Amino acid sequence: MAKQPQSAISPTRAENFPEWYQQVVRAADLAENSDVRGCMVIKPWGFAIWENIQRRLDAMFKATGHENAYFPLFIPMSFLEKEAEHVEGFAKECAVVTHHRLEPDGKGGLRPAPSAQLEEPLIVRPTSETIIGATFARWVQSYRDLPILINQWANVVRWELRTRLFLRTAEFLWQEGHTVHATEAEAREETMRMLDVYADFAERAMAMPVIKGEKTAGERFPGAVSTYSIEAMMQDRKALQAGTSHFLGQNFARAQNIKFQDENGQEVLAWTTSWGVSTRLIGGLIMTHADDDGLVLPPKLAPAHVVILPIYRNDDERAQVMPYCAKLEQDLVAQTYAGEPIRVRIDNRDIRGGEKKWQWVKRGVPVRVEIGPRDVASGKVFYGRRDSSGKFESPRAEFVAHIGKTLDEIQTVLFGRAVEKRALATVRIDSLPEFETFFASKDEEKSEGGGLAYCHFVESPEMEEKLKDLRVTVRCVPLGGEEETGKCIFTGQPSKRRGVFAKAY
């Protein structure tokens, strides 16, 4: 066995959290930068996590009545001009297609053909409200056509200068839900339903606790009446917006002319919503659970639940060990966890055992089993759990029969730890000096932010300026909290609600 380092990832979280993040992504073989500035390559292990996210979310969308469809990658430039706030928010940094042909440049290379300039430039979608809205305007004639409940899995592009794998990239993968309703009440209900779906998914599948809340006016989606989000806390005590659900009122319906005849034969404007989560969730997954030995995967989203590592020194031992491993795999995949068959990999690559084991630790597989000739003889299984540094031992039959329970325990442990970390970093603050101290201080782990601060506030220029100084943002006003009389810590104005403040990604 290779000598084990203090930790498999260097630097550690405490030493340098941003660099630790990059190293975890690299060590777990999740993604890498591509030859195109700001665009990432999602590698098989990372993409398999995304496939698991997609499969579970897609089932939840369908269970709530939504259907998938697909809309164009391109948006005519004029479409972005229609909704005033939206154009402000999205028409800036985007990829603009201006030509439809290349031609030889006369120097052995290529150039966009001047004769093939588009009359109207096309924008690579940064989000699809405008192009989907224009389609919905054709689909909706009567109240009988409503509601329209559509989701799209797609790639989108927002030109970003400073990028970070999964967290902020020029191109990313996401889903965007777009719905049309006859009444405001129905559209608001839909907005909240999908926020609940996201929160449920984040907590149950990702084991990542979230706060559901409403964004302040300054943080709303451009063109929305109300924006809601789920906010998670990362291990550096910074917040991550992990999903958003927007009540768009009639703003986009007005801009896109989505009208229908109501039951009285009156032509009226429809009400719309949109909601989305992206590959950013994988960044959230990493920063919630990974440790100084690399990725830690919640079993529900792990591409492999169990990895089997055969150990043998010669052909004789191989002949004993390999069939035993194959049979173990067969027995495990007949078991289920969270409604799906157990996912097993046997790693029989010809590399040193220690190196192999550590690769799977760094990739975050929940359960590792090493099988050598002695294990075959004893009928026992020795295994490692990624949520623990201990060694576990179990009779073979019991290990197989309990694998679902073991995975469930790991899922529960991960969620519990994340809840606890968040609780330890959550405070109520009622004065500005206290607020400044909280966010100015570096805590012992050298995290960058102080955590989540619940404070009374009223949106004001004074608040904006102070937050900008401290590099703090108001994440949301949590839903379901009690009204409470207080004073805005920035201006002293009376306030009835606390917001959650944090440094953020």
Added chain:
Amino acid sequence: MAKQPQSAISPTRAENFPEWYQQVVRAADLAENSDVRGCMVIKPWGFAIWENIQRRLDAMFKATGHENAYFPLFIPMSFLEKEAEHVEGFAKECAVVTHHRLEPDGKGGLRPAPSAQLEEPLIVRPTSETIIGATFARWVQSYRDLPILINQWANVVRWELRTRLFLRTAEFLWQEGHTVHATEAEAREETMRMLDVYADFAERAMAMPVIKGEKTAGERFPGAVSTYSIEAMMQDRKALQAGTSHFLGQNFARAQNIKFQDENGQEVLAWTTSWGVSTRLIGGLIMTHADDDGLVLPPKLAPAHVVILPIYRNDDERAQVMPYCAKLEQDLVAQTYAGEPIRVRIDNRDIRGGEKKWQWVKRGVPVRVEIGPRDVASGKVFYGRRDSSGKFESPRAEFVAHIGKTLDEIQTVLFGRAVEKRALATVRIDSLPEFETFFASKDEEKSEGGGLAYCHFVESPEMEEKLKDLRVTVRCVPLGGEEETGKCIFTGQPSKRRGVFAKAY
């Protein structure tokens, strides 16, 4: 009941096949043109077919050892300049991104910001050999890293002037497999393996018979050493290329610098393949099976296997019928077909029964069940099969128990019919006049082509010219055929093989 027209789709196939196609797409609610020239909107019913195609193909790819990953949407222009034939083939009609920002144009609109022009234009991928190859060059160091077996589900763009829904659109959805191997033999084996996967999928899942063959030099993928395809015959007797698998030799490895150290420590070039199918398959599905009443779906790909249409005239009847329908659905979904639970929809919309029934006929659902109070009382099920105009009757329990068998019969019937149609339109031709007559004639159904002609040939300028005149193409040289001595019908040169000639999409 609405009076039934002679056929639900007008015009019929015999009257005007291309227009019939558009009307089937429209009547089945599969897709529509968007506001962006050449780009389509895939509607929920069409997209659900694509999801079924994806799910089944994806499982076949994984079963043959492939993993999914994701690569950038954009390709730097210089990448297209590297492989000479490839640039000829793909660097022409494509979407070119030249700017990364919009700004106000001073007239109330927007324009690409001159200050935000890209140093190097980016191309929206028309196919990803170049960008994926550049990535593989980083991944491959040693023979131990091989093979690399990757698939990507993605959107691609090829600027097209004349477009047709599913068959030819500027943007389309597809999968592209990209693999790297240590030896020529392994790469050739992979190329054929994936061709077999496509043929198997086409025949077993789509019920669409295909010919596996090799493309002639003139029809090869730009940059490939050998291109293989599956070719299907549509009901207008024209051929449709439904999938391709390319042996790329070392051409792309050379252009992209994909090298590795072999077992002797020598640095050598790798061997690569690529293979793909697209949303075009849905066009093939339609033109293989649809009839003058609209879409006909092979059960394996149908978004719904069974649609239940409740029929009642008042609340009393409703109270009898609806629970019965719900129970029937529950019993059906507990059954399976082709390894998946039976997919059932209850259509309880408040529209006339006749109109409702015809909507589902036009959408191609394999089995339709109408349930009224008398059916509840009798315990019998009356149902329609989309592969037949007859009415069927069965005791309820038997209908449920046999649903898998019924669907299997429909799948088999559809495949059998398609095989028969192809057989009737396939000929061997040994002289040029006969060839000209075959392709000049309009047959009784006013189809545009004569069918599939197996002819001896040697590629030559004479042949190219004649084929161009007749608007005929050589589809492929079928695999597995016997060698046969003959003479090229175009030049009289000796030939040992027949090719398949046809008009084509």
